[in-house]
Amino acid sequence: MSTPSRESLSQNEAVQVIVRCRPMNSQEKQADCNRVVNVYSNRGVIEVENPKARSENERKKIFTYDAVYDWNASQQCLYDETVRPLVSSVLEGYNGCVFAYGQTGTGKTYTMEGLDCEEQWGVIPRAFQQIWTHINRTTGLEFLVTVRYLEIYMEDIRDLLKIKNSKSLELREITGKGVCVTHLHSQTCQSADDMLRAMRVGNKNRTSGATNMNEHSSRSHAIFQIVIEMAELHSKKVKVGKLNLVDLAGSERQSKTGATGERFKEATKINKALSSLGNVIYALAENSQHIPYRDSKLTRLLQDSLGGNSKTIMIANIGPANCNYEETIITLRYAYRAKSIKNQPIKNEDIKDAKLLALQEEIERLKRLIEMKSNGGGEVDDSEVVLEESETSDDEDSKKDESKKKLELGKMEVDELAKKLETLEKQMVHGGKNIVDSVNENEVRLEQQKLEIAARKKREIEMQQKIELEEETCIELKQVFASLQQQVDFKKDKLKRLYAKLQSIRQEIKDNHKIYMNDRREIEEANDEASMQLRQRFLIIDNFVPPEERSRLINLAQFDEDKDNWVLKKEKIDAITMERPLGHCYRRPISEYAITTGQVVPKYRGENVLDLKLDMPLRITQDYVSPNICPQIKATVTNMILHDVENNVIVVKALPHTVSARNTSKLEHEGKYKQATKFVIDMQNYRTKKSSEPVH
Numbered sequence: 001m002s003t004p005s006r007e008s009l010s011q012n013e014a015v016q017v018i019v020r021c022r023p024m025n026s027q028e029k030q031a032d033c034n035r036v037v038n039v040y041s042n043r044g045v046i047e048v049e050n051p052k053a054r055s056e057n058e059r060k061k062i063f064t065y066d067a068v069y070d071w072n073a074s075q076q077c078l079y080d081e082t083v084r085p086l087v088s089s090v091l092e093g094y095n096g097c098v099f100a101y102g103q104t105g106t107g108k109t110y111t112m113e114g115l116d117c118e119e120q121w122g123v124i125p126r127a128f129q130q131i132w133t134h135i136n137r138t139t140g141l142e143f144l145v146t147v148r149y150l151e152i153y154m155e156d157i158r159d160l161l162k163i164k165n166s167k168s169l170e171l172r173e174i175t176g177k178g179v180c181v182t183h184l185h186s187q188t189c190q191s192a193d194d195m196l197r198a199m200r201v202g203n204k205n206r207t208s209g210a211t212n213m214n215e216h217s218s219r220s221h222a223i224f225q226i227v228i229e230m231a232e233l234h235s236k237k238v239k240v241g242k243l244n245l246v247d248l249a250g251s252e253r254q255s256k257t258g259a260t261g262e263r264f265k266e267a268t269k270i271n272k273a274l275s276s277l278g279n280v281i282y283a284l285a286e287n288s289q290h291i292p293y294r295d296s297k298l299t300r301l302l303q304d305s306l307g308g309n310s311k312t313i314m315i316a317n318i319g320p321a322n323c324n325y326e327e328t329i330i331t332l333r334y335a336y337r338a339k340s341i342k343n344q345p346i347k348n349e350d351i352k353d354a355k356l357l358a359l360q361e362e363i364e365r366l367k368r369l370i371e372m373k374s375n376g377g378g379e380v381d382d383s384e385v386v387l388e389e390s391e392t393s394d395d396e397d398s399k400k401d402e403s404k405k406k407l408e409l410g411k412m413e414v415d416e417l418a419k420k421l422e423t424l425e426k427q428m429v430h431g432g433k434n435i436v437d438s439v440n441e442n443e444v445r446l447e448q449q450k451l452e453i454a455a456r457k458k459r460e461i462e463m464q465q466k467i468e469l470e471e472e473t474c475i476e477l478k479q480v481f482a483s484l485q486q487q488v489d490f491k492k493d494k495l496k497r498l499y500a501k502l503q504s505i506r507q508e509i510k511d512n513h514k515i516y517m518n519d520r521r522e523i524e525e526a527n528d529e530a531s532m533q534l535r536q537r538f539l540i541i542d543n544f545v546p547p548e549e550r551s552r553l554i555n556l557a558q559f560d561e562d563k564d565n566w567v568l569k570k571e572k573i574d575a576i577t578m579e580r581p582l583g584h585c586y587r588r589p590i591s592e593y594a595i596t597t598g599q600v601v602p603k604y605r606g607e608n609v610l611d612l613k614l615d616m617p618l619r620i621t622q623d624y625v626s627p628n629i630c631p632q633i634k635a636t637v638t639n640m641i642l643h644d645v646e647n648n649v650i651v652v653k654a655l656p657h658t659v660s661a662r663n664t665s666k667l668e669h670e671g672k673y674k675q676a677t678k679f680v681i682d683m684q685n686y687r688t689k690k691s692s693e694p695v696h
């Protein structure tokens with residue numbers, strides 16, 4: 001893909017964050033839950049009341065977003081106001097991404113896919129409609145539309161359109177194209193119905209299951225990708241728009257979802273991937289130097305959409321009930337942070353390696369070939385056959401037959417080429433099919449109006465938010481006071497309001513600090529655990545692995561960027577020139593029958609026993625020299641071994657439970673911590689050194 005020109009680089013653009021609150025569900029109604037969420041759509045504000053508030057400061061939390069939707073908002077309204085403008089940009093050649101995030105059962109799948117009846121269609125089918133309406137009324141362009149559908153389940157990537165032979169697929173970073181999934185099936189579509197069919201096939205294959213919170217819970221992160229290549233008929237210039245529609249698995253608490261066994265394992269993986277998504281959002285919002293995209297497959301795949309070259313919308317889904325207060329606040333904070341992520345959308349113009357160009361070239365080539373063959377430029381010439389028919393000599397009869405055969409073969413070839421041409425041509429769609437339709441004009445106008453309304457609504461919300469900010473300062477200037485007392489009362493009121501605001505901000509800081517301390521404790525625990533493991537492994541290496549073996553492995557180890565892990569290089573064994581052992585017997589016993597029929601080739605002394613090219617080991621057992629074991633380990637091992645005289649066997653005593661670093665005394669813990677940290681630093685230095693070495 002060619003690199004984008006300077007002109008096509010647009011300005012930084014923030015991720016658009018939208019919040020949607022679903023209606024109370026039957027479970028919540030039965031349990032007599034209270035609604036604690038208030039939605040102010042005209043101001044883009046969500047207000048949440050804390051059901052366990054101990055003081056006035058803790059009572060209300062207020063969050064502001066680009067747009068908010070309550071339980072009455074229709075699918076059409078959400079799509080037209082927020083997603084339609086983004087899909088329009090994709091049709092101009094931008095990359096776009098819409099992803100739904102939220103607690104399990106809050107309506108992510110409902111928002112992205114919706115229900116079967118057209119009125120309840122979600123973002124994905126509505127995007128299909130918009131794309132094909134556009135294609136069908138655009139003249140002067142040729143389109144190639146392909147879709148892919150994948151899920152990330154327990155950190156494995158699966159192809160949802162080709163599930164039968166779908167093993168876990170690999171991710172690969174391709175220069176200029178970003179992170180791609182290798183061997184992912186891509187399906188060409190010629191209509192919105194084709195896309196709907198692909199979506200339904202994929203949905204059937206998607207991993208889902210029932211939890212306490214949702215009867216049909218999606219247990220994987222699903223990404224539906226649409227690639228639209230558009231070529232100008234005259235200039236052959238190609239632009240490409242890519243749209244990622246992502247339905248994430250729900251964030252959840254194991255205690256609430258009642259997850260056990262396989263569901264528990266799933267939930268752990270889901271939460272891990274979502275927390276790495278959270279870390280990426282946090283790092284981007286904080287403008288960190290290092291963005292941990294590599295921590296999970298989900299974040300690697302969404303790399304372009306978060307802090308990359310795409311226009312992105314995050315739809316945060318929440319529930320209205322008091323019983324989900326904590327989860328709702330977590331989602332709202334998460335979404336609030338995402339608001340400060342800046343992307344750099346790029347228009348993918350003048351793309352040189354588009355599939356559409358290759359397809360056009362192939363079609364031209366086939367057309368030329370068919371024409372050549374039909375005009376007799378191929379192997380067989382019709383006129384030649386006619387001429388030959390007039391000659392009657394016996395000798396030439398066979399020649400005639402041969403020519404006929406050739407002719408038939410030639411015709412078959414032309415037929416095959418024509419079929420191939422037809423299939424290729426079908427893949428490409430010529431824009432402007434409905435251009436003569438009078439309804440079409442109205443449709444164009446309607447679409448334009450919808451976009452204008454969306455833009456106006458966006459501006460209105462922005463203005464409202466600005467006005468509210470400025471009101472605080474302006475109201476005082478406008479006020480004319482009749483007396484000093486009136487002025488004092490006014491100022492008292494203002495002070496009260498500001499004090500309440502200050503208290504709520506203080507509370508927010510307190511809550512955030514608590515979250516930060518929890519996160520920090522978890523990271524420290526993970527670090528302690530990792531350090532202990534590292535130390536244990538170093539002890540094993542130091543004491544049980546011979547030094548030459550160790551240096552051999554160090555030389556072979558190299559960091560594989562694609563696998564994001566260390567791998568061992570293949571060792572060169574050419575230098576070893578050991579003779580293979582020879583057979584001792586004179587002859588291999590064989591049956592009389594085999595000898596007479598000559599089926600078996602007898603084996604003679606002097607031949608290799610094995611006729612395989614085996615790798616020879618670098619050392620043989622006799623070369624083994626026992627290593628120097630450190631005295632502590634020796635003592636531990638000696639203490640562990642008992643001689644069971646009665647049964648004449650050696651018994652190894654079980655080790656006492658390892659004492660966790662957290663439970664040991666402070667001093668001991670600090671000592672261990674220092675040692676462990678040193679090991680971590682050594683290992684990191686080693687990794688850095690290795691990865692900076694040139695790879696041979």
Ligand SMILES: Nc1ncnc2c1ncn2[C@@H]1O[C@H](COP(=O)(O)OP(=O)(O)OP(=O)(O)O)[C@@H](O)[C@H]1O
Nearest residue numbers: 022023104105106107108109110214217218249250
């Ligand atoms: N805005 C809404 N209006 C009406 N019904 C809704 C709305 N949002 C969600 N629902 C209903 O709530 C239920 C749960 O929704 P959904 O399955 O979409 O949740 P989810 O967030 O995708 O859950 P999970 O993460 O477990 O997959 C569904 O029956 C859905 O139809």
